[in-house]
Amino acid sequence: DIQMTQSPSSLSASVGDRVTITCRASQTISNFLNWYQQKPGKAPNLLIYGASSLQSGVPSRFSGSGSGTDFTLTISSLQPEDFATYYCQQSVDSPRVTFGPGTKVEIK
Amino acid sequence: QVQLQQSGPGLVKPSQTLSLTCAIFGDSVSSHNVAWNWVRQSPSRGLEWLARANYRSKWFFDYAVSVKGRISIIPDPSKNQVSLQLNSVTPDDTAVYYCVRGLGSSGGDFWGQGTLVTVSS
Numbered sequence: 074d075i076q077m078t079q080s081p082s083s084l085s086a087s088v089g090d091r092v093t094i095t096c097r098a099s100q101t102i103s104n105f106l107n108w109y110q111q112k113p114g115k116a117p118n119l120l121i122y123g124a125s126s127l128q129s130g131v132p133s134r135f136s137g138s139g140s141g142t143d144f145t146l147t148i149s150s151l152q153p154e155d156f157a158t159y160y161c162q163q164s165v166d167s168p169r170v171t172f173g174p175g176t177k178v179e180i181k
Numbered sequence: 182q183v184q185l186q187q188s189g190p191g192l193v194k195p196s197q198t199l200s201l202t203c204a205i206f207g208d209s210v211s212s213h214n215v216a217w218n219w220v221r222q223s224p225s226r227g228l229e230w231l232a233r234a235n236y237r238s239k240w241f242f243d244y245a246v247s248v249k250g251r252i253s254i255i256p257d258p259s260k261n262q263v264s265l266q267l268n269s270v271t272p273d274d275t276a277v278y279y280c281v282r283g284l285g286s287s288g289g290d291f292w293g294q295g296t297l298v299t300v301s302s
Contacts, residue, residue, distance in 0.1 A: 105286055107284075107288035107289070109288075109289070115295075116279055116292035116293065116294060116295050117228070117279075117289070117292060118292075119288040119289055119290050121288075122286065122287050122288035123286060123287070128288065128290065160228060162228075162284070162288070162289070164284060164285050164286050164288070167216075167284065167285045167286070168216065168218070168230070168233040168235075168243040168284070168285075169230065169243075169245070170230045170284050170285075171230070172227060172228035172229075172230075174227050175227065
């Protein structure tokens with residue numbers, strides 16, 4: 074299986090901050106990388122697919138970049154509703170997709 | 182708008198079978214080349230893909246190695262739903278289970294509400 078890692082595992086930030094989360098794959102995955110947001114008690118919600126394509130209905134303050142093994146999710150100006158846990162997921166090995174362990178974004 | 186509505190028991194005894202159903206609204210379980218998946222989430226395993234059903238002129242099924250041999254994904258076109266059966270469960274199978282559309286290059290774009298299944302006597 075392709076292993077996914079994320080850093081940091083958690084971070085504290087303030088409303089209005091620029092936040093960056095990193096995801097790394099154990100082998101090259103081209104741009105087959107998706108990002109999700111999950112709030113407590115809810116299912117994950119797709120934010121970004123194909124490393125950089127914004128899912129319909131997702132605010133433009135979210136963006137993704139990267140290719141190969143290293144990827145980044147950026148929130149340009151953190152909003153109160155963005156406090157959540159974020160996961161990356163590789164799809165190059167579909168159907169045997171794997172997820173990162175998550176990054177929890179907390180209020181400073 | 183696609184909606185996935187899950188149902189099934191929240192408590193299963195060890196060695197018994199976990200059975201969950203995902204009713205699909207706004208799409209068809211038989212849509213060509215659309216993947217229907219089951220994923221689970223637990224503190225110890227994180228998010229873990231379990232199974233996929235995909236209709237491409239015939240049905241194709243894929244299973245995670247970790248549960249292969251005791252898992253089945255069962256599409257039912259007459260009811261437009263997809264079910265999960267996991268046999269011989271242990272407490273390690275305790276998790277929130279989700280049905281998910283996609284998970285490929287376009288991502289998992291629709292998820293069920295999740296079902297917490299506890300394996301305990």
